[in-house]
Amino acid sequence: MSSNVLGITIERAEYTPEQKERIVKQLLNGGDPREDFERLRNNDVTVAFSPRGLDVVNAFTLVERLNTVAKTGISFYDLWRNKAKFKAKPYVAKMISNYAKTKGVGENDIKMWFRIYNLYYGAISVFRPSIAMTVYQRFAPASVLDFTMGWGGRLVGACALDVPHYIGIDSNTNLREPYRKMVSFLKPLSTTKTKLIFRDALSVDYTALEYDMVLTSPPYFNIERYANQQNRSKEEWISEFYEPLFSKTFAGMKRGGHYCLNIPEEIYRAVALPLFGCPSHRIAMPKYKRQQTEEYKEWIYVWRKN
Structure with missing residues (x-):
């Protein structure tokens, strides 16, 4: 199914559950959810913006969070499916160039695209x-x-x-x-x-x-x-x-x-x-x-x- 988003005609992502799981595995930072939970139990709660516990949350519900459509009318899965079309956006092209220079990653690096989504298309927030x-x-x-x-x-x-x-x-x-x-x-x-x-x-x-x-x-x-x-x-x-x-x-x-x-x-x-x-x-x-x-x-x- 196609839609017009921000002046671009996109094909809505229709990934299988297995494909979504593979995408999530590429995005996860490799943290151990059990270790993260134990650190959370010992967390100083006065540090309320602590990232402790987010590895646990992401390990289980990130797969569906990426399916959420932000106010721009696009989900991360949609962006990833149509990334070739979004590369033409000047601000996207600039970020790809900056990542290539500073981090040495290619134009199809999924973590870079996740950052692009959060910056420009709608960060889906998590209650920490x-x-x-x-x-x-x-x-x-x-x-x-x-x-x-x-x-x-x-x-x-x-x-x-x-x-x-x-x-x-x-x-x-x-x-x-x-x-x-x-x-x-x-x-x-x-x-x-x-x-x-x-x-x-x-x-x-x-x-x-x-x-x-x-x-x-x-x-x-x-x-x-x-x-x-x-x-x-x-x-x-x-x-x-x-x-x-x-x-x-x-x-x-x-x-x-x-x-x-x-x-x-x-x-x-x-x-x-x-x-x-x-x-x-x-x-x-x-x-x-x-x-x-x-x-x-x-x-x-x-x-x-x-």
Whole structure:
């Protein structure tokens, strides 16, 4: 199937699962997930931007993350499939030339193309396990609900601290098998008991679940489009997704629990603030800055349920 992306007619990538696995293996940095997890367990949680735990996340869910369509309308698999066409872009050609001079790599080096994708076409972010650990340590939950669990960073962080229970929900059924493998990997390394649900979070009965914390990072409108996710207008996102889902999950949480949302200020002001009022805490999300002049900030907003 062909599409027009940024003035280029591309063929959408239709790789087999085996082909995707080969692509992922080329991208992974060779780190041992077990060693990475043990280092994460010993991580100084005051260093919240630590990369510890990312080898674990990438080993299992990178294969699906590369399938995510960014705001530019292209996934990494699409870019890799059509790289010959994108080489004509001046900024891409310049980066290929720079890599050849400084790193001695060829024009088809996959890690270089991954860097090109992240810089120009849409970095698909991961909630770092180390950041999740700072939140868990601060509020000491017995059971965490993560109703848009994404790529697994909050699960890995919970297991590194042996949080007693983690409940994860995601509508992307393509993640079922990667998560099965991740949980199987983590089970002998942690005492955390996990319950994973793969369906629309709005269809879940939260009164049937026990949790005293919510920690999640929901989609930001249509900025990233995952498998099984429909396009909505901003008004539809607010009225049909954020408002009912935030209300249901807050109502189901135990009294005295902490409701923690990593959301942009736009969603905070449009949805969370009218629903819950001013938060009891606000935790800064450390962000990688490409330039020293960048001032973008993001927060984890926390409400305590009285």
